Structures are given as C-alpha cells and as structure tokens.
Ligand code: SF4
C-alpha cells in the first residue's frame with residue numbers, strides 16, 4: 001500500500017507511487033478492519049497448523065508450547081482460520097462496542 | 098553512415114527497434130502488426146540483437162510482461178493492433194502512473210463488429226486515455242525516426258513514461274518506401290543506454306504498483322498527469338537533437354500551405370499525404386486551403402495547434418473514428434474544446450472518414466473543404482458528418 005504516514009501532495013508523492021521501504025506492509029495494521037475475532041480453544045486444538053497456513057494476513061503464530069496465537073493488531077476477522085480448522089477449535093465472536 | 102533503402106515500413110520500424118538495442122520484446126502477433134513482430138523475432142533468433150523475445154500467450158500477457166521487464170530496468174518494446182490492443186487494455190493504463198517507459202508501435206486498425214482488418218483509428222481512440230505519450234507517423238521515414246525518438250523520450254529520467262508510435266495499418270505498415278536507415282553509430286549517438294530512476298532489484302527492494310487508498314489516489318493520478326504534460330519539453334528537445342544530428346526536424350503539428358489559408362484541413366497519420374495532394378489541386382484552382390497535421394496527440398499540443406491555425410476561418414477536422422452517441426469525433430471534440438470562447442477562433446467542422454479501410458481520396462478532401470465553406474454560411478444540423486457513406 002502507498003505510504004500514508006505523512007500527508008502527501010502530488011508534488012511530494014513518491015515517484016510512480018512506489019513504496020521505497022522494503023517490508024513496510026507490517027506498518028499497515030489490518031486489525032483496524034475487524035468487526036469479529038477468532039478465539040482458539042486449545043482443548044480441541046491438535047496443533048496441525050492449518051489455521052497458520054491459511055491466514056491471509058500472517059496474523060497467526062506458533063507459541064513455544066506448539067499451540068497457536070492470534071495477533072489482533074493484524075487479524076482482520078475474516079474467519080478463514082475458523083472455516084479451515086479441522087477440529088472446529090476456532091470460534092468467531094463479535095467485537096464488543 | 099546512414100543508408101537510403103527501399104523497405105517495407107513495418108520492417109523499417111522493427112529495424113529502428115533493433116538499432117535501439119532493445120533488451121526485451123514481448124508481443125503477440127495480430128494483423129496488420131505481424132511483420133514488425135515477425136522481423137524482431139527473426140533478428141533476435143539470428144543474434145543480430147542481444148534481446149529476450151518473449152512469445153506470450155496473449156496481448157494481455159504481452160503488456161504484463163512489458164511492465165515487468167521495464168520495472169526490472171530493461172529497454173522494452175511491444176506492438177499491437179485493434180482487438181489485440183483491446184485485450185491489452187486492462188494493463189495499458191498501468192505503466193503510465195507507474196512511470197514505466199515501455200515503447201509500443203500501434204498499427205492502427207478498425208474494431209469488430211463487423212470484423213475488419215483494415216485501417217482506421219478506432220482502436221487507438223478507444224485507448225486514448227491510457228496515459229501514454231502518443232505520436233502518429235505519416236510515412237515510413239517518420240515511422241523509423243519516431244520509434245527512435247520514442248525510446249529517447251520515454252526513458253529520459255525527467256519523463257519516464259510509456260510512449261506509443263501509431264502507424265496506419267496496411268496503408269503505411271505494408272507499403273515499401275524509401276527510408277534512410279541510420280547506422281548503429283548514429284543511433285548510439287542519439288540514444289543513451291537506459292538508466293531508470295528506480296528498478297526492481299533484490300539488493301535494494303522497493304514496491305511498485307501498491308494500493309492507493311482514497312487519501313493518496315488523487316495525488317497519484319495528478320502526479321502522472323502532470324508528468325505527462327511536462328514531457329512536452331523533452332519531446333521537443335528529442336526532436337531538436339534529432340534534427341541537429343540527422344537533419345530531419347519534427348514538430349508537434351505540421352502545416353502545409355497554411356499561411357494565407359481560409360480553410361484548413363486537420364488530419365492525423367498517413368492520409369495527410371493524400372490531403373496535401375488535394376490541397377495542391379485546390380490551390381491550382383485558386384482556393385485558399387491548407388493543412389494541419391497532428392503528430393503529437395498526447396500530451397495534446399494546444400499552443401502549437403493554435404499557432405498553426407493562425408487566422409484561418411474554418412477548420413475541416415478529419416476523424417478516422419466514429420464514437421457512437423458522442424457529440425463529435427475525438428479529434429473534433431478536442432479541437433472544439435481547445436478553441437471554445439477563444440476570440441477569433443476558426444469555425445470547426447468535423448468529418449468522419451476512412452472507416453475500416455475505406456479510401457479517403459483527393460475528391461473526398463475537396464468535398465470536405467466545400468462542405469466546410471457551405472456550413473460556415475448555413476449551420477449544419479449535426480455537429481459532424483460521415484463522409485462518403487451511402488444511405489441506400
Ligand atoms: S480471522 Fe482471518 S485474519 Fe484473523 S487470524 Fe483468522 S484467518 Fe487470520
């Protein structure tokens with residue numbers, strides 16, 4: 001995504017609208033979009049990692065004990081992880097407020 | 098040393114691409130562009146130029162490939178026509194704002210339906226707003242020269258925009274003309290190696306073509322438009338240096354016997370040569386007629402055109418495209434806007450002619466001039482007229 005940190009004008013926007021900083025998509029907090037969130041039930045989880053593979057925003061990471069956790073700064077609440085989980089270990093609940 | 102040879106215009110244009118020492122050609126063959134691409138694939142296969150020829154699966158793929166190779170910093174060429182140009186359309190809008198200096202020869206041809214392989218300008222006019230610099234060649238020499246000029250201008254770091262050279266299908270692309278081909282040394286003198294401002298480079302990664310959310314989209318579009326308008330200076334400089342080196346001077350618009358003309362025909366492309374013959378014939382009969390030919394279509398050379406129109410009372414503007422339901426043809430609309438409320442502006446009459454390969458003869462040009470004179474006295478019902486069309 002084009003850089004929106006600073007207010008740019010047509011004279012100051014980057015050449016070709018290029019993003020000059022590599023790896024900068026981490027700056028874009030897709031979690032802002034979320035209206036619902038996934039909750040993992042580790043009682044049901046078999047640590048297969050399917051949710052981790054499918055998450056389109058790489059918001060899921062593995063913890064030391066082998067279970068998976070969700071980074072809500074980036075989770076956009078799409079529900080793909082819950083849909084793909086073979087053990088129905090992930091529930092989607094509405095965000096409050 | 099340059100040499101003057103009899104050569105098919107398509108081949109001459111392809112030779113210009115070869116002499117430009119192109120790096121990547123990605124193209125899909127389509128009539129009447131085929132000879133350009135065929136010749137280039139041959140010179141690459143024969144090792145006459147150290148380039149990658151990518152035989153893509155479609156024109157959509159051709160333009161996508163060109164965007165990639167240009168972004169990687171390769172001098173890039175493609176060519177298309179008609180339905181092929183339309184299949185490219187989705188990608189054609191992309192290299193402009195991304196500032197990728199691809200060069201393309203568009204061999205102008207009619208659009209289906211009904212199917213027509215013959216020449217007019219409906220293909221390119223449908224892609225008028227792709228945001229490329231666009232020139233139109235009149236003859237073989239110009240097709241050769243403008244192709245070299247296109248690489249020079251497009252890749253200039255102040256410009257860095259895609260550029261297309263239009264040649265009329267068959268009536269120009271397939272004719273054999275005397276063309277002065279420049280030597281490799283001469284071309285190297287005119288065209289420096291391509292040094293892009295930015296390129297895709299794993300050692301220095303950047304992102305090209307990101308999403309532009311509402312907060313930046315307008316600024317990105319205006320930045321592109323301003324770059325296109327500002328390219329004018331470099332376009333003129335490219336022509337001037339070409340003239341200094343090789344003696345042929347090109348301008349955004351050309352005039353022919355226009356000094357004291359009351360009526361000026363306005364044309365683009367190869368029919369201009371027939372128009373000049375028509376003007377000679379009419380001048381012999383004592384008529385004060387002349388011609389303006391538009392060579393640079395985008396960015397539109399407003400100041401040059403107004404100057405060229407001088408004190409003429411009437412413009413008979415020829416369009417090679419019939420935009421259904423529109424107020425006028427594209428060139429007619431452009432010129433009406435240009436002269437709107439300009440004091441002393443000429444009256445503008447728009448004629449649509451030469452669709453799908455229909456010849457525009459000397460007599461047809463005379464007819465347009467006669468009609469312009471008649472319309473100046475008695476306003477026509479319609480804002481344009483299709484010339485030479487049968488009713489029954
Ligand atoms: S809801 Fe979507 S974005 Fe959030 S963790 Fe699951 S797959 Fe990733």
Ligand code: SF4
Nearest residue numbers: 045046048049051085
């Ligand atoms: S897909 Fe379900 S079972 Fe597999 S690791 Fe994720 S939460 Fe656990």
